Amino acid sequence: MQAALDYGRRGFSIFPCSQDKAPLTEHGFKDASPDLRKIRQWWTQFPDASIGISCIASGLIVLDTDPRNGGLHTLQALEQEHEPLPITLTALTGMQNDCRGTHRYYRAPEGDIKVKGQLGEGIDCKYSGYVIAAPSQHQTGVNYQWIDEYQPIADLPKWISDIIIKKPAKAPRRRTSAGHGDSITDQYNLRVQDYLMPENGRYISSDEIRGAHPAHGSSTGNNLCINIRKNTWYCFRHQTGGGGVEAYAVARGIIDCSEAGAGCLNNKWSEFFRCLREDGIITPTEADPEILASIDALIQKWRRLQACQN
Structure with a gap:
């Protein structure tokens, strides 16, 4: 002590x-x-x-x-x-x-x-x-x-x-209609390595780094793998993963690592964009009605597909 x-x-x-x-x-x-x-x-x-x-x-x-x-x-x-x-x-x-x-x-x-x-x-x-x-x-x-x-x-x-020290991001391009344009990951340059870089990471290939998860640690020192070229990550403890959006959401505490995956930000997009604004990644006037509308459209499409499958 x-x-x-x-x-x-x-x-x-x-x-x-x-x-x-x-x-x-x-x-x-x-x-x-x-x-x-x-x-x-x-x-x-x-x-x-x-x-x-x-x-x-x-x-x-x-x-x-x-x-x-x-x-x-x-x-x-x-x-x-x-x-x-x-x-x-x-x-x-x-x-x-x-x-x-x-x-x-x-x-x-x-x-x-x-x-x-x-x-x-x-x-x-x-x-x-x-x-x-x-x-x-x-x-x-x-x-x-x-x-x-x-x-x-x-x-x-x-x-x-x-x-x-990362330079301020350029103003993102606006989407022209719901469901079109750059992905949120690309639009705001959300790179996995900036938010979930493995602790004591080591390269296991030219693109992949493996090490301990920075958010919840690791008993093995080897429970997280990220792919820099593909901008993806995978947690072996929870068997979850995703891309830059999910990495940012986990790092900011918007979702738990165990929740990462398809649909993990349903009902949490407002908090997600609030965090982006707080971090200076977007300005207060960006990403509000237009992008949220496109997200809502994608969510509704996903729900319709789920209903058809059921």
């Missing part, structure tokens, strides 16, 4: 996780807090819990370098192309072939930003999710360990910001 309380005193928003990184609170990393009373309650209830740090709530972007997936080579190439990373608060993570991964903590830029899921192969960017912190135990058996626990946290380097 003392380590968890120390994080709270330093202003980190934390929450308890199981040994397989799964959140132990009802709403996962969204429950994270620096409040010492909450932290005491959580670690009294879960005394052996790992410590999860909510990156976005703590104002952090964490670069997760995984040597198993070529992260060290990617980082070396990027530093040669740009400049060396500044010294910052850094933790050692898992052990693989006598080589450990790292979490480098940086201050996130101010404002409402959107962060890509990867800096490059083997380097994940943690912002909308969470990371496990020292002295929690990693799945490889070693403990997360600070290189210098009180090293100041540096600002995110500009060259990294230029790569991973």
Whole structure:
């Protein structure tokens, strides 16, 4: 408990996780807090819990370098192309072939930003999710360990910001009639890897990445697969999946991962578009009557087909 309380005193928003990184609170990393009373309650209830740090709530972007997936080579190439990373608060993570991964903590830029899921192969960017912190135990058996626990946290380097901070989306093209035009996924550039990038993901082919589900964790570290080229995902725990729309809906908590699939957003489209507006993906005047009308038309068509089949 003392380590968890120390994080709270330093202003980190934390929450308890199981040994397989799964959140132990009802709403996962969204429950994270620096409040010492909450932290005491959580670690009294879960005394052996790992410590999860909510990156976005703590104002952090964490670069997760995984040597198993070529992260060290990617980082070396990027530093040669740009400049060396500044010294910052850094933790050692898992052990693989006598080589450990790292979490480098940086201050996130101010404002409402959107962060890509990867800096490059083997380097994940943690912002909308969470990371496990020292002295929690990693799945490889070693403990997360600070290189210098009180090293100041540096600002995110500009060259990294230029790569991973997504530019504001262009105004989407309007649909001309119900059921025609670009899909919602294409229209608003909803990419699976931006919302459901697997934790500690590794490439299993040129297009597919497999790892732990960022929303509900994984006991195996291997329960989510995304296909970047096809813009699709599949959760092996719930046997559900979809495309960019479903990935966004799961990441934003509009639906649970177990609900993803055909018709999962019936009666939830208003909340879906409200979230798009809140996130700045669309402006308040976009996507209201015309797109909602097209969605209603598609839903009615789907219901008629279901009725015919029954």
